Amino acid sequence: MSVTGPPGFVASAAAGGIKAGGELDLALVATEDARAVPAAAVFTSNQVQAAPVQVSRAHLARSGGHAAAVLLTSGNANAATGDDGRRAAAALCAGVAEGVGCRPDEVLLCQTGLIGIPFPTEVALGGLTPLCAELDPGAGGAARAARAIMTTDTEPKVALVRRHGFSVGGMAKGAAMLAPDMATMLAALTTDAHAEPAALHTALRQAVADTFNTMSVDECTSTNDTVVVLASGRAGPVAAGVLTEALREACGILAEAMVADAEGATKVARIRVQGARDDHDAHRAARRVAASLLVKCSLNGADPYWGRVVSELGASGAVIDPDRISVSYGAVEVCRYGVGVAHDEAAVAAHMRGDRVRITCDLGIGAGQGEVLTTDLGYGYIDENRGTS
Amino acid sequence: MSVTGPPGFVASAAAGGIKAGGELDLALVATEDARAVPAAAVFTSNQVQAAPVQVSRAHLARSGGHAAAVLLTSGNANAATGDDGRRAAAALCAGVAEGVGCRPDEVLLCQTGLIGIPFPTEVALGGLTPLCAELDPGAGGAARAARAIMTTDTEPKVALVRRHGFSVGGMAKGAAMLAPDMATMLAALTTDAHAEPAALHTALRQAVADTFNTMSVDECTSTNDTVVVLASGRAGPVAAGVLTEALREACGILAEAMVADAEGATKVARIRVQGARDDHDAHRAARRVAASLLVKCSLNGADPYWGRVVSELGASGAVIDPDRISVSYGAVEVCRYGVGVAHDEAAVAAHMRGDRVRITCDLGIGAGQGEVLTTDLGYGYIDENRGTS
Numbered sequence: 001m002s003v004t005g006p007p008g009f010v011a012s013a014a015a016g017g018i019k020a021g022g023e024l025d026l027a028l029v030a031t032e033d034a035r036a037v038p039a040a041a042v043f044t045s046n047q048v049q050a051a052p053v054q055v056s057r058a059h060l061a062r063s064g065g066h067a068a069a070v071l072l073t074s075g076n077a078n079a080a081t082g083d084d085g086r087r088a089a090a091a092l093c094a095g096v097a098e099g100v101g102c103r104p105d106e107v108l109l110c111q112t113g114l115i116g117i118p119f120p121t122e123v124a125l126g127g128l129t130p131l132c133a134e135l136d137p138g139a140g141g142a143a144r145a146a147r148a149i150m151t152t153d154t155e156p157k158v159a160l161v162r163r164h165g166f167s168v169g170g171m172a173k174g175a176a177m178l179a180p181d182m183a184t185m186l187a188a189l190t191t192d193a194h195a196e197p198a199a200l201h202t203a204l205r206q207a208v209a210d211t212f213n214t215m216s217v218d219e220c221t222s223t224n225d226t227v228v229v230l231a232s233g234r235a236g237p238v239a240a241g242v243l244t245e246a247l248r249e250a251c252g253i254l255a256e257a258m259v260a261d262a263e264g265a266t267k268v269a270r271i272r273v274q275g276a277r278d279d280h281d282a283h284r285a286a287r288r289v290a291a292s293l294l295v296k297c298s299l300n301g302a303d304p305y306w307g308r309v310v311s312e313l314g315a316s317g318a319v320i321d322p323d324r325i326s327v328s329y330g331a332v333e334v335c336r337y338g339v340g341v342a343h344d345e346a347a348v349a350a351h352m353r354g355d356r357v358r359i360t361c362d363l364g365i366g367a368g369q370g371e372v373l374t375t376d377l378g379y380g381y382i383d384e385n386r387g388t389s
Numbered sequence: 390m391s392v393t394g395p396p397g398f399v400a401s402a403a404a405g406g407i408k409a410g411g412e413l414d415l416a417l418v419a420t421e422d423a424r425a426v427p428a429a430a431v432f433t434s435n436q437v438q439a440a441p442v443q444v445s446r447a448h449l450a451r452s453g454g455h456a457a458a459v460l461l462t463s464g465n466a467n468a469a470t471g472d473d474g475r476r477a478a479a480a481l482c483a484g485v486a487e488g489v490g491c492r493p494d495e496v497l498l499c500q501t502g503l504i505g506i507p508f509p510t511e512v513a514l515g516g517l518t519p520l521c522a523e524l525d526p527g528a529g530g531a532a533r534a535a536r537a538i539m540t541t542d543t544e545p546k547v548a549l550v551r552r553h554g555f556s557v558g559g560m561a562k563g564a565a566m567l568a569p570d571m572a573t574m575l576a577a578l579t580t581d582a583h584a585e586p587a588a589l590h591t592a593l594r595q596a597v598a599d600t601f602n603t604m605s606v607d608e609c610t611s612t613n614d615t616v617v618v619l620a621s622g623r624a625g626p627v628a629a630g631v632l633t634e635a636l637r638e639a640c641g642i643l644a645e646a647m648v649a650d651a652e653g654a655t656k657v658a659r660i661r662v663q664g665a666r667d668d669h670d671a672h673r674a675a676r677r678v679a680a681s682l683l684v685k686c687s688l689n690g691a692d693p694y695w696g697r698v699v700s701e702l703g704a705s706g707a708v709i710d711p712d713r714i715s716v717s718y719g720a721v722e723v724c725r726y727g728v729g730v731a732h733d734e735a736a737v738a739a740h741m742r743g744d745r746v747r748i749t750c751d752l753g754i755g756a757g758q759g760e761v762l763t764t765d766l767g768y769g770y771i772d773e774n775r776g777t778s
Contacts, residue, residue, distance in 0.1 A: 048703025048711045048727075080699050082712065082728040115696025116729050223700050293682075294774055301775025307504025310469050311612050314437025322437045323471065338437075339471040340505050378775075379768055385683055386690025386767075 002158035003029045004142040005169035006192035008037075008232030010135040013144035016127025018075035018113070018120060024148035026127045027171075028096065029188050029230070030069035030135055036106040037232050038194075039067035040201035042208045044225035050079035051089040051119075052109040053224060059093065059105040065197025068102035070188050070228050072149045073124065074173065076113040079223035088121040095125050099132025110186040110226045112151055112173060146171040149186055152384055154261055159253035161246050166193040166235035168246045172254040185212065187227040187254055193243050194233035203240060204229050207247035211255040214283070215373050227251070259373045264380020268373060269299055269357040273313075276368030281318040283370035288316035289361065290374035299376035302352040306335045313361060324364030329357070337364070391547035392418050393531040394558035395581035397426075397621030399524040402533035405516025407464035407502070407509060413537035415516050416560075417485065418577050418619070419458035419524055425495040426621050427583075428456035429590035431597045433614035439468035440478040440508075441498040442613060448482065448494040454586025457491035459577050459617050461499040461538045462513065463562065468612040469505040477510040484514050488521025499575040499615045501540055501562060535560040538575055541773055543650055548642035550635050555582040555624035557635045561643040574601060576616040576643055582632050583622035592629060593618050596636035600644040603672075604762050616640070648762045653769020657762060658688055658746040662702075665757030670707035672759035677705035678750065685766035691741035695724045702750055713753030718746070726753070 004011050008031055016026040031037055041060060043053050060067070071092055078085045093107040111119075135141060146156035150173050159170045174185030195203065208227055229247065259268050271290045276282035289295055289312045298305045306327045313320055327335040330351035334343050351357065393400050397420055405415040420426055430449060432442050449456070460481055467474045482496040500508075524530060535545035539562050548559045563574030584592065597616055618636065648657050660679045665671035678684055678701045687694045695716045702709055716724040719740035723732050740746065 046700060046703040047709050048699055048714075077696075080696055080711070080724070080727055080729070082726075084728075114694075115700055116694075116724065117696075118729070223703060293770070297771050297774035298776075300771060303776045305504075307466070307469055307506075310437055311435060311504055314435040314612060320436050322469070325437075335469070335505065337471075338469055339473075340469070340507070378771060381682070382686050382689060382767060382771070385686035387687075387692045 001139050001160050001169060002142045002146055002171045003169045003188060003190045004137055004139065005160040006167045006190045006232060008032050008192055008234045009190045010137045011141040011145040012131050012134040012136055013141070013148035014127045014131040016073065017123040018073060024144060025073060025075045026124070026131050027072040027145035027148040028069060028131050028135065029145060029190065030100050031230065031232060032137060034068050034101040036063060036066040036068040036102060037230055038197045038200050039065060039108065039228065039230045040197060040204045041108065041226055041228040042205055044222060046223050048080065048223045050077055050111060050224040051081060051085035052078055052111040053226060054086060055089040055093060056108045056226065059108060062105045065201065066106060067108050067230055068106040069096050069100050070108045070110065070230065071096050072110040072186055072188060074112050074149050074151050076111065076117055076119050077115045077224050078111045078119040080116040081119055085119055088119040091121055091125060095128040096132065099128055108228050110188065110228065112149065112186050112224055115223060142171070149173040152263055157254050157257040159250040161250045163242065163246050166191060166238050168250040170250045170254055172258060174258040185225050185258060187251070189229040189247065189250060190232070191229065192232045192235040193238040194236050195231045195243055199240055200229060200231055203244040203247055206244050207251045210248050211251035214371060215255055215259050255373065259375060262375045263384040264378055265375035266378055267299060267355040267357055267376050269359060269375065270371055270373055272358065272360045272371045273363065274360065274369040275362040275364045275366060277319045277366045278368040279370055282368040283372070285313050285316040285318040285361065285363070286370050286372040288312045289359070290372040293377060296374065296377035299357060300378040304329045304334060304348045304352050309359060309361060310335060319365060320363055321365060326362040326364065328360040390528050390549050390558060391531045391535055391560045392558045392577055392579045393526055393528065394549040395556045395579045395621060397421050397581055397623045398579045399526045400530040400534040401520055401523040401525055402530070402537035403516045403520040405462065406512040407462060413533060414462055414464045415513070415520050416461040416534035416537040417458060417520050417524065418534060418579065419489050420619065420621060421526060423457050423490040425452060425455040425457040425491060426619055427586045427589050428454060428497065428617065428619045429586060429593045430497065430615055430617040431594055433611060435612050437469065437612045439466055439500060439613040440470060440474035441467055441500040442615060443475060444478040444482060445497045445615065448497060451494045454590065455495060456497050456619055457495040458485050458489050459497045459499065459619065460485050461575055461577060463501050463538050463540050465500065465502040465506055465508050466504045466613050467500045467508040470508055474508055477508040480510055480514060484517040485521065488517050497617050499577065499617065501538065501575050501613055504612060538562040541652055546643050546646040548639040550639045552631065552635050555580060555627055557639040559639045559643055561647060563647040574614050574647060578618040578636065578639060579621070580618065581621045581624040582627040583625050584620050584627070584632055588629055589618060589620055592633040592636050595633050596640045599637050600640035603760060604644055604648050644762065648764060651764045652773040653767055654764035655767055656688060656744040656746055656765050658748060658764065659760055659762055661747065661749045661760045662752065663749065663758040664751040664753045664755060666708045666755045667757040668759055671757040674702050674705040674707040674750065674752070675759050675761040677701045678748070679761040679763035682766060685763065688746060688765035689767040693718045693723060693737045693741050698748060698750060699724060708754065709752055710754060715751040715753065717749045
């Protein structure tokens with residue numbers, strides 16, 4: 001059900017001609033009655049912000065944090081496209097507003113695809129009529145919408161989290177340029193909980209920080225990253241902490257699905273750092289290990305080369321004492337207090353051959369802890385990214 | 390001639406049994422008369438510092454910036470080896486001191502290889518006798534020494550810079566873990582210029598900042614990076630600027646050779662950022678582009694995807710205005726003021742197919758400029774690094 005799981009939402013998809021092959025490339029999520037409801041978004045930290053990011057920011061500011069619809073397009077990022085790109089984004093929002101019956105500034109826009117290619121506005125506008133006509137409160141529209149936002153993703157990514165009295169649904173895309181601070185990833189979430197725009201924004205930011213912002217595939221931060229949430233309010237108010245927790249769970253499901261489907265990845269690794277001076281240091285150190293090309297190549301080869309892990313901890317900028325670092329692969333400690341220790345090599349080898357690897361680093365200094373999800377680096381990533389055609 | 394080019398130095402190499410296959414793995418550079426001369430070094434910024442780094446730092450402090458010999462070993466980094474590693478490093482220095490006839494704290498030590506493996510001290514000590522016996526002021530010893538420090542390097546890296554009245558010689562190794570702030574790289578330089586230790590250190594730091602610290606292969610910073618220089622003084626004093634310039638040229642030759650020989654690389658790219666707010670911002674932006682996995686994959690595929698370059702500039706943290714960025718491949722501008730421009734696609738394609746690529750980014754804001762050398766990312770890097778055996 002994903003985005004139409006929570007009552008009050010409809011979804012649809014269409015082939016708008018942005019992708020050359022005629023695949024689905026337009027997705028729409030809207031409120032059932034086209035009424036604007038509280039909405040919030042978290043955008044890329046990249047200073048080069050695509051036209052849809054600029055337009056969505058402006059719309060949320062103008063509407064005071066409300067939206068009736070989210071249009072998502074794939075195949076062209078509409079980034080580095082200048083004034084023409086901004087005009088295209090405005091035209092898409094106006095087209096959706098006309099189709100569903102709301103104001104243009106009540107439409108948010110998310111786009112993903114190649115950067116720097118002029119956006120085919122006229123072609124895409126033609127796809128909005130069937131898109132708006134087919135809005136569906138059932139599972140079918142949501143499933144097609146989740147497919148329409150895919151680029152190099154191999155499968156759609158959806159989530160539905162049910163809580164006592166309300167639920168959170170979501171869909172996302174993302175397969176490369178995945179890094180903390182998000183990256184070429186789009187996610188649209190819905191909930192029937194009632195929340196004021198400011199509270200919704202706070203809850204979303206917290207959920208994103210704990211999930212999407214702890215992924216590291218290639219440390220690239222795109223021009224288009226956006227996570228949006230719309231709250232229909234049909235279930236009435238929900239305690240802030242409870243809503244945040246449900247959003248976090250939905251985002252966590254989507255983030256794990258993204259990392260598992262990362263371009264060319266053969267395994268997912270969870271890098272945990274504990275015993276750090278504080279949580280900030282722990283995250284910093286975990287991120288450095290997770291981003292290391294040498295560590296990621298070792299993962300690809302199932303090689304438990306802990307020396308590289310220790311080296312990256314030392315280069316991370318986190319406070320460390322080389323003689324207090326311990327490292328484990330799975331449940332097996334391979335380095336204690338900075339030097340190698342005898343261990344069950346067969347158990348480590350078996351763990352490394354699996355598609356879920358856990359590396360735990362204990363800095364032995366304090367109580368700070370943090371985790372980052374990463375992938376291995378193999379031929380597949382290069383194959384996906386060495387050409388645009 | 391490399392390190393024995395400047396008068397006053399001798400060099401040799403031996404197979405010390407550290408590398409399993411019996412290859413050369415010990416190299417020695419010493420003053421001809423075993424007299425300690427002014428010496429300086431720049432070490433890794435990694436907080437996990439290998440035993441040889443700790444020992445060399447201590448020796449330079451104790452001798453007041455003087456050394457008579459530099460021992461370089463390959464095959465085992467003697468890093469993350471604890472007290473045993475420090476004892477091994479001290480024993481190697483003592484062995485060289487006895488062999489050449491100087492004090493142990495007048496010996497500097499550089500080691501490279503795998504991290505976290507106990508160092509085979511007894512075996513290596515046995516190799517010091519032939520090593521010290523074969524010290525040679527000619528080209529033969531220097532050539533063998535340059536080979537002995539290689540790990541995954543495919544060829545030795547040497548430099549000899551002649552100036553009016555003095556010269557600078559050098560040798561280096563390094564093929565991965567190459568990043569600004571150096572990384573798994575060792576370089577030993579010699580000069581017959583006279584310079585006090587403090588002035589020599591200043592000159593070396595400046596030369597390293599402009600050369601080794603502008604390389605980016607994988608942004609990994611190792612536990613062992615060291616650049617050392619010994620100044621025999623036979624040529625008498627030289628103006629500080631002139632010495633710095635000669636050191637910079639020698640380091641530049643070695644740095645270019647390292648990047649060109651980087652693990653699995655098929656091409657070298659020079660990323661230039663100009664028009665930045667200041668030089669610091671320019672370097673920061675160039676480094677981000679140079680380190681980008683997506684840009685490096687594009688280089689591997691000879692794909693001039695400037696959208697990725699612009700995205701990385703935006704994510705670099707440097708001050709930018711998206712609408713003022715221009716990007717050129719070779720001499721051909723492909724993006725002007727943030728959007729694509731019609732250009733000679735055949736000329737760009739030809740440039741991208743070559744083994745030397747230039748990407749120039751003009752931020753259009755100020756006068757700051759900087760360059761970083763990088764490589765493409767292809768199968769070769771993964772093949773080299775997915776296993777340690």
